[in-house]
Amino acid sequence: MKYFISRFLTAFDFMKNYIFKIISMSGKRSFNQYLWNIGKQIEDELLPKINTAFDCEFERSDDVFDIIDFKDNSKKKAVEVKGRRNPSTQYPTTIITCGKLTEALMKIETGWDVYFFFVFTDKTKYIKIDKDNCEWDIKLTGTNHLPHYLIPVKDLIDFDENNFSQ
Numbered sequence: 001m002k003y004f005i006s007r008f009l010t011a012f013d014f015m016k017n018y019i020f021k022i023i024s025m026s027g028k029r030s031f032n033q034y035l036w037n038i039g040k041q042i043e044d045e046l047l048p049k050i051n052t053a054f055d056c057e058f059e060r061s062d063d064v065f066d067i068i069d070f071k072d073n074s075k076k077k078a079v080e081v082k083g084r085r086n087p088s089t090q091y092p093t094t095i096i097t098c099g100k101l102t103e104a105l106m107k108i109e110t111g112w113d114v115y116f117f118f119v120f121t122d123k124t125k126y127i128k129i130d131k132d133n134c135e136w137d138i139k140l141t142g143t144n145h146l147p148h149y150l151i152p153v154k155d156l157i158d159f160d161e162n163n164f165s166q
Helices: 002-026 033-054 098-109
Strands: 070-072 077-083 093-097 113-119 124-129 137-141 146-152
Touching: 033 070, 033 077, 033 113, 077 093, 077 098, 093 098, 093 137, 098 113, 098 124, 098 146
Parallel strands: 077 113
Antiparallel strands: 070 077, 093 146, 113 124, 137 146
């Protein structure tokens, strides 16, 4: 837990140091409805597959600022889905915002299982989050240069909804 707090504070320092840059960029950038729609379509296509794999009835919030995409409150499972416009072999890492991992770890502390799914152009991969497997490097990246964790693609598991073990 001490390591997680240290990593969180590092990410918080990144955010604090660049908050003024983000605020200034917010006036120049507007919400990208087009990319949000693509992401929502990817999530919608994956939803029946994760419902089958987890034997769940995941529900989503249509709040564009919701941190985790799908939740099944009765089974205490949550899934975040990230669409990628590249094959799984193109880069050694994939990214997730620090806030999503923080939310996942908070849910885990209250008894939830949390998974991150990455839908690449060639396959879908996932990782079950736990407090011991998230010691990843942090980099300022993405559209708004926010701190993101760099998750090694080699640590992700190929997803097959018909042959899935939690």
